[in-house]
Amino acid sequence: MDKIRVENLNAWFGSMQVLKNINVSLKEKKISAIIGPSGCGKTTLLRCFNRLHELVPGARVEGKIFLDNTNIYEKEVDPVMVRRRIGMVFQRPNLFNHMSIYDNVIAGYLLNNTKLSKERKDEIVERSLRLAGIWEEVKNRLRDYPSALSGGQQQRVCIARALAVEPEVLLMDEPTSALDPISTYRIEETIRELKEEVTIIIVTHNMQQAARVSDETIFMYMGEIIEVGSTSQIFTNPKQKLTEDYITGKFG
Template structure:
């Protein structure tokens, strides 16, 4: 299911403000790519361009191209809703739908896509998705209970189950562990390692240790100052970024000298 992402000459704008400038990047299938950099450097904005989520803000647009296996996400006539079905997203704070049961949370995206599924199909999707999110054994006896009744770490895994239920090709994660305790964080990191067997995964993180633990490739973004666009400074194998980066600013950041 996983796909290659090719980004070419991408500039991201919010009306007249250029938020991100000149990103070129190729993300290989079945890998984990981490975006790191100081706050406000455009890494979350860029992440959202990979499934056109930034377009929910009025006036947002891009220049350049983002291709998944050669298909331009910004091509003429491409439906953003279909893009978001292909490229799932997990947000910083767990956001299960508060009025829905665990089961209905998992199926929410499937139903939103107007997909008619039988009871047995629904059962299969729920079990497969919760198994995939390593949550099935913890919740299989209380699927009709509210999703909000789970712990923070379980809620985040429920959101991951909801994202993978629609069988996307790519999974984007915007700081998925920042609101979680260390034990829940470890569970999500272990899960990411499992999920990359099926999905192309891109994660934004402020946690340098997390980036070094979970990712195959790391992209360092930086910003020249307030009002300047975020830029991709360096993109390489994670081991290289953390042990032998080619740009001084990358070394300063990963060693904790700034940011």
């Protein structure tokens, strides 16, 4: 089943068009990877999925993105609701440094002023940190500040924070690009486990990572989608010459 369907999406920064007539569907509870050379529009496309692109001054979007059956760019749709249903993890961990690990995980609720009992908060924090694969490492230091954690641990707390509000879709923009190989490996493991919970869209410039974690791969080039297919097909039997040249490292 399709969780997200993009129809004739175009996006601009000022007068520069950076996404050109994007049409693609993303399957529910699967991991889709977006690959392509630097500057091809991967981050912009990801930020259109949760209506972040339009927050950049001068930036503009045209077209439709259906989440289930609702076009999130319809006038009556509240972007805050969209962002609640579609969470995001960024390239670098961006925890709130003045808040404890515990408060960071429930930050989504604190920011919404949602009142929760102590028991309910404890439950959410434990569940989210377990899903992000970091509960055992932090369970005895939940009141510490994030600066006490390594970059990889912080990034997994960011994943926990995104999961805490139970999003239906999780966007990840090169989530391991700032991490060492062991932290990267552990986050990839976590991503594969999360597939049961949530639909995942991951941007990566690391083709091995796309091959390791994703079910479907989208190859972009200069603002366009060149090819979409199952990850095994894209990496073993690409249909487009441009895809083949990219995955065999002829350009990057």
